[in-house]
Amino acid sequence: MLELRLDRVTKRFGTKIAVDAFDHVLSEGVYGLLGANGAGKTTLMRMLCSLLLPDGGEIRFQGERIGEMGARYRRILGYLPQEFGFYPEFTAERYLTYLARLKAVPPRLLLEKLDEIWELTGLADVRKQKLRSFSGGMLRRLGIGQAILNDPDVLILDEPTSGLDPKERIRFRNIISSLGKDRIVLLSTHIVQDVEFIADEILLLKDGRLKASGTPAEVMQKARGHVWECLVDEGWAGRLEERWPVSNLKTAGDQVCLRIVSAEKPVPDAAACEPNLEDAYLFFMQEAGNGREKQGLAQNAPAGRRG
């Protein structure tokens, strides 16, 4: 059984706390790390890859500090950074062969491993082309290919679907889903749909702190009773948007149907609904103090119909 333990991991950049006492234990499965831009996802992942040193706390793999493990930890690590650099003059085959050498993949297993990766990523036909001719989606697939070259126990993917079109994103999700067995996969994103269907556990990060964690169902459950739908005039819609997070807005004639995340009914006619993961995300990410005027708004809002 694999275990990657983060014990009050903290990282500061000057006066800014990028990761604040992050506590969690990861084992086999796919973990979706959700958070807004600047939440600390990349910083956390770089610490998990030993590219950054924590200022506080420690990270242990199978009970051993990863800093002390050094090359032994890197042997079982696979990493796809958010910004994936490459060598334009290299062909895909040469690039993976080079990285296989660096990842200490035994030469006798190299060809077999490359065949697996070509099949998984769908890049077999372009393996002899130079990387400068690759599209963004192809480069991302190559990136995940290099990350699994050494059959890692720990796979860190930092916003792997960033910049991809929907078809590529779905393809990527399917690849990641297949990798989740028998290894720890930590996948960061700010796109909820990327992890909604493949993550075994969701970790919600805000301002460097772990706000919530659990299976997607558990996380959604926490937002139950805080999601409302209502139909209001356009003028009121703008004011409600200013006061509460709105997970969906749909125009219906002269009126607007809003899906609002709030601890209390935003307007008298609002109806409670079952939360989805986006609602839960907004529920945990909303700022404190949003509701200071909401009571007044709720009392003065015109009557409307439920959408």
Place this chain on the structure above:
Amino acid sequence: MNLFIVELQKILSRRIVWIGMTVIVSFMALWVWESIVAAEDTVVDGVRYRGLEAIRKDREIARTWEGPLTAEKLFRILDTYGIAGDETDGGLVRREGNWVSRYATDLLTDYRNREDPGAVRMLSGEALAMEEERIARNPSYFCYTQNMDFLYEAAYSMNLLLLVLTAVVLAPVFAQEHQALTAPVLLTCAKGVRETAVSKCAAALALAEGIYLLANGTLLGAYLMIYGMDGLRATNLCGIGAGIGFASLTNGQLWGINLAWGAFGMCLMCALTLFFSAKLRQSFLSLSAALACLAGGIASFYVLPVLFGFAGLRILFRLAGMCSPFPMMLAASTGAAAMPVTAGIVLWLLISCAVGIRRYWRPA
């Protein structure tokens, strides 16, 4: 896959390497041909020869006088060929005589220091006695060494350009991995840290020294093809110039030592550039820092003596000269006694650079 080969290919894939080498070699070839070979001329039996023919004639004559240099030999040369002054031909002033007679004229007459350009007089009295004593005190082997001093200057200029090219080519070695965002993947591989760094350093050093040896070998080879190998047998009093010192060494030995010392200087330039590349993680900044070290070293070579005199700062002077293309010139002027200390300090610098390269992979 050999990591050293991959890293070498990464460096060589940059066009600046090929452009730089082509420019330097082409420039040197053109300069050498136009300034030296095309300008060669000699007068034998009243006939003026030019270019390669002039060189061939001078070599033949010089071979008949090859051997230990004495004042008596120089006098016999002047008796045989006469004093090689200047002659005016249609407004153009050209040197009379052949290489051997010109050499003897330069030593035994006031040709180089005369006030009246028309008349060349034999040295006499105290001046002649001093010259005879100098020749007697420094036993030398005399043979054809035409333009060996010019070759030395050409090599100096070329090696200066090579040092700059080294900095330009090697500044991105570590920095580019960070700028191109390939470092995060490399540094999370089992062998992506130390092994990669060692391969990069080895490839960089091999390339720097390879370029150095190729360029200097080509220049020296071209000289030897044109002027022959005779000059390598001469002691440097007859070649590069007495000002360099090490009068007992032959030109061949001096060239060998200079090449070795210059290769060491290239090694230092390589180490400094790689250090900055690893520490600063930006190619342009690394290049600027490396060139600043080179400029500072060369500038101090000229500035320090003015400020402090030669005797006062021998070791610092040596260090400054280590970044210059021909450190032997510096070593000769500061004496051999401080060599071990200088070598020790330079070795410390190299080790510091090697240790500093760890900055490439050190986590923030």
